[in-house]
Amino acid sequence: MRWLWIDRFTEFVPRCSATAVKNVTLAEEHLHDLYPDFPVFPHSLIIEGMAQTAGILVGEAGAFREKVILAKITRATFHRLVRPGDVLEYHARIDRFSEQGASASGTVKAAGELVAEIELVFSHIDRNMAGMRFPEHNFVFSEQFTDLLRGFRTAGSVPLPESPPAGGTAAAEG
Amino acid sequence: MPMTRDEIFSKVKSVLADALGVDEEEIKPSATLSGDLGAESIDYLDIVFRIEKAFNIKIPKGELFPDPQAMQGLLKDPRYVQNNKVTAQGLEELKRLMPHLDLAAVGEDPDISKMTNLFTVNAVVNYVESKVNA
Numbered sequence: 252m253r254w255l256w257i258d259r260f261t262e263f264v265p266r267c268s269a270t271a272v273k274n275v276t277l278a279e280e281h282l283h284d285l286y287p288d289f290p291v292f293p294h295s296l297i298i299e300g301m302a303q304t305a306g307i308l309v310g311e312a313g314a315f316r317e318k319v320i321l322a323k324i325t326r327a328t329f330h331r332l333v334r335p336g337d338v339l340e341y342h343a344r345i346d347r348f349s350e351q352g353a354s355a356s357g358t359v360k361a362a363g364e365l366v367a368e369i370e371l372v373f374s375h376i377d378r379n380m381a382g383m384r385f386p387e388h389n390f391v392f393s394e395q396f397t398d399l400l401r402g403f404r405t406a407g408s409v410p411l412p413e414s415p416p417a418g419g420t421a422a423a424e425g
Numbered sequence: 426m427p428m429t430r431d432e433i434f435s436k437v438k439s440v441l442a443d444a445l446g447v448d449e450e451e452i453k454p455s456a457t458l459s460g461d462l463g464a465e466s467i468d469y470l471d472i473v474f475r476i477e478k479a480f481n482i483k484i485p486k487g488e489l490f491p492d493p494q495a496m497q498g499l500l501k502d503p504r505y506v507q508n509n510k511v512t513a514q515g516l517e518e519l520k521r522l523m524p525h526l527d528l529a530a531v532g533e534d535p536d537i538s539k540m541t542n543l544f545t546v547n548a549v550v551n552y553v554e555s556k557v558n559a
Binding site for chain 2: 322323325346347349350351352354372374379
């Protein structure tokens with residue numbers, strides 16, 4: 252299984268905001284784990300979907316040089332259950348960005364209805380964990396994640412971002 | 426127009442309540458961020474972001490809270506720390522780097538394990554006051 256909780260970006264404004272979609276299907280095992288005979292998509296994975304949408308946005312803002320780790324779920328408010336057949340739309344925006352990390356917030360919607368409101372803080376771990384050493388290579392932004400962005404940029408259905416990400420070439424440009 | 430200390434405290438209280446998930450009543454000026462209010466390392470970054478937004482100020486790295494790498498260097502320097510106690514010279518250096526800290530709070534017991542107690546609600550208010558009323 253691949254740890255990917257968004258299927259596609261539909262909008263990507265570098266250093267600012269992004270929208271990603273996730274199709275929820277009855278074939279996913281975890282839908283059947285919470286309640287017998289009542290499949291629902293777990294809230295924890297809705298947060299993960301937002302973390303991936305916002306985390307890639309934050310990673311791109313730093314040209315994928317930083318190891319961006321979800322460090323804090325500041326707030327997560329849920330308004331309705333997500334059921335099979337729902338198409339989740341994650342709208343994320345960067346609120347603050349610095350050398351040490353970033354904060355982001357956003358909404359999750361399904362068919363125009365508000366599903367959740369989520370606020371997150373990301374850490375650039377090499378900058379924050381003094382005395383700890385991490386592998387040189389960026390283990391956060393593996394091919395799986397950068398492929399998501401590459402797919403968006405080559406899809407052609409949405410105009411490519413005009414300006415390159417801050418600091419030069421992004422790993423996701425392809 | 427300069428902000429009064431009460432106005433700053435009230436806004437800082439609201440920021441800390443949101444960032445740390447605590448009730449505003451718990452947020453006394455003397456409360457320590459980690460000991461009394463339960464702040465963990467990432468909360469300090471969140472607090473910096475929220476204070477910047479709430480007061481429309483820019484907080485350079487290491488100014489409100491110490492940069493972890495710089496702090497490690499300071500704590501390893503024998504001029505500043507001996508036998509796990511911060512020396513008088515070390516306290517002077519802290520005061521120079523972060524004048525908003527209430528160093529009197531640790532004057533009697535400058536053990537390095539107590540240094541997190543320097544970061545009180547009052548210290549945050551002192552810092553914001555120095556920025557917004559500069």
